[in-house]
Amino acid sequence: MTGLGTAVREFLLAFADDEHLMGQQHTEWIGVAPFLEEDLAFSSIAQDELGHAAALYAIVAGDGDPVDDDLRIDELAFRPSPGDWRSAQLVEVAAGDWAHALVRHWLYDAAEQLRWEQVAQSSLAPLAEAAARAEREERYHRRHADGLLDVLLPVPDSGERLQTALADLLPLAVGLFDPVAGEVEAVANGVASAPFDTRLDEWTDRVRRRFDVDPSQIQPAPPTGRLERHPDFGPMLVRMREVMDLDPAAVW
Amino acid sequence: MRRYEVFLKKDGRDEFRHAGSLDAPDDELALVLARESYARRAEGDRLWLVDREHVILGDPEFISPNADKPHRHNDGKAIAEHRRNVREGGS
Numbered sequence: 001m002t003g004l005g006t007a008v009r010e011f012l013l014a015f016a017d018d019e020h021l022m023g024q025q026h027t028e029w030i031g032v033a034p035f036l037e038e039d040l041a042f043s044s045i046a047q048d049e050l051g052h053a054a055a056l057y058a059i060v061a062g063d064g065d066p067v068d069d070d071l072r073i074d075e076l077a078f079r080p081s082p083g084d085w086r087s088a089q090l091v092e093v094a095a096g097d098w099a100h101a102l103v104r105h106w107l108y109d110a111a112e113q114l115r116w117e118q119v120a121q122s123s124l125a126p127l128a129e130a131a132a133r134a135e136r137e138e139r140y141h142r143r144h145a146d147g148l149l150d151v152l153l154p155v156p157d158s159g160e161r162l163q164t165a166l167a168d169l170l171p172l173a174v175g176l177f178d179p180v181a182g183e184v185e186a187v188a189n190g191v192a193s194a195p196f197d198t199r200l201d202e203w204t205d206r207v208r209r210r211f212d213v214d215p216s217q218i219q220p221a222p223p224t225g226r227l228e229r230h231p232d233f234g235p236m237l238v239r240m241r242e243v244m245d246l247d248p249a250a251v252w
Numbered sequence: 253m254r255r256y257e258v259f260l261k262k263d264g265r266d267e268f269r270h271a272g273s274l275d276a277p278d279d280e281l282a283l284v285l286a287r288e289s290y291a292r293r294a295e296g297d298r299l300w301l302v303d304r305e306h307v308i309l310g311d312p313e314f315i316s317p318n319a320d321k322p323h324r325h326n327d328g329k330a331i332a333e334h335r336r337n338v339r340e341g342g343s
Contacts, residue, residue, distance in 0.1 A: 037274055037285040044288045140287070147281040 004064045004124075008191050011182035012127070013076075014086035014226055015115065016056035018176070020077055021091035022108050023049030024240060025101070034098055041144055045105070048137045053077065055130040066126045078241055082229045086180065089221060090172040092230035099161035100169065102152075106145040107166075107173040110206050113138055114199040115176075123190035149210065166211050167218070172230075174220035177203070181225065255304040256282045258289070260296030268300055279303075 004012070026046030033039035057076045058066040067073065079085060090108065095101040116131040116138065152158040177200045186192045208214055253275045259268040271290045276282035282301050291299060318324075 035275065037276065037289050040292065041285050041288040044292060140284070143280075144284050147278075147284050151277045151281060 004060070005185065005189075007182035007185035008124075008189060009060055009063075009182065010086065011180060011186040011191065012056055012060050014088075014180040014182075016053050016060060016076075017085050017087035018091050018108075019049050019056060019112075020053035021087050021236070022112075023047070023051075023053060024236065025091060025095060026105070029098075029101060038148075042101075042105075045141050045144065048134075048141065051137075052130065052134050055126075055133070059124070059126050059130070064124060064126070074244075078244060080237075080241065082233055082237060083227070085229060085233070086226045087229075087233075088172070088176050088178070088226060089224070089228075089230040090169065090176055092233040092236070093169075093172060094232040094236070097161070097165075099158070099165040102145065102148055103162055103165040104169055104173075105141070106149060106210065107169060107207065108176070109138060109141045109145055110210075111173070111176045111199075111203055113142065114203060115196060118192045118194060118196060118199070121193060127191065146210075153211075163211070163213070166213065170207070170213075170218040171221040174200070174218070175223065178223045178226070253277055254282070256286070257302045257304055257307065258286050259300040259302070260290060261298040261300075262295075263297050268298070271295070273304070274301075 023046045026042055026049060030039065030043045030046070033042050054073055054077070055066070057073045058068070061067045061069070061072040061076055090104065095104060113135070116134050119127050120131040120135070122128040122131070149162070153162055177197045179195060179197060183192065183195055187195060204216065254277065256274045256276060258271045258274055260271045261268045274282060274286050274289055276285050279301070283299070286299060286301055290296075
């Protein structure tokens with residue numbers, strides 16, 4: 001493959017940004033998850049998502065041929081201007097409590113499975129390889145989220161908190177499926193097999209079965225084309241860049 | 253929460269070894285959480301989880317009468333000496 005082209009680059013960047021911010025959000029529970037074993041499991045999942053993001057950024061940074069260069073990956077991963085990001089609002093919003101973190105983890109990973117499937121046979125070989133590796137890890141993520149929900153949903157107190165979190169997050173979660181810039185070209189080039197919103201019904205059905213709620217009754221947040229950041233994004237970007245901004249010229 | 257005992261086995265002929273214990277609400281979550289608590293660096297490739305309630309206990313009172321039976325600690329020295337004596341025509 002000679003060069004990704006601007007459109008495919010945008011398409012990959014949106015995926016990478018989602019993975020990056022999902023990982024970042026999960027890492028913020030390190031040390032404060034509800035119990036020690038969960039702390040370890042959840043931070044492992046965070047690490048996996050950051051790994052997926054790094055793999056995708058490496059493809060973008062190398063223009064289709066993954067680079068093994070942390071500085072070039074960081075340059076993409078920590079873009080200083082919020083307007084340059086292509087993330088979905090679901091991964092930008094702050095999780096107020098553990099119920100929100102857990103529900104988002106389930107909603108995101110249910111969509112992520114379908115998203116990797118869209119590129120599992122990609123004409124871009126490094127992307128297909130990343131998809132195969134990601135799916136091996138994602139099986140664990142889904143089992144983890146489902147295991148916790150199996151235990152917590154039937155309990156009145158925790159069940160209620162989870163349903164509240166679901167009502168808060170569903171409108172943003174549906175936004176994961178909004179067409180992203182470059183998707184049309186990515187599908188035309190065989191980078192992805194079909195537009196992601198062709199999988200929305202399948203995801204909706206999984207949500208319905210899992211939470212016993214009809215997501216079609218939930219109004220999706222107005223599509224932003226991923227050009228508008230959620231108000232929680234700014235403070236998170238500051239946290240993410242905190243060390244880097246101390247000395248932008250530092251060599252690690 | 254239930255308490256589980258975690259055993260790990262490395263590839264090959266190694267035996268399962270006790271790795272530690274774990275709190276989890278049910279068997280499925282115990283398995284999910286044990287993987288990242290005890291095998292996050294692939295410390296083993298097989299895992300046993302035992303609900304502590306299913307562990308049958310032998311307490312010290314039951315075991316300790318065997319603590320003063322030195323005759324069961326045959327290190328072979330006495331027999332080796334005896335056989336050497338016989339070989340050399342001694343008693």
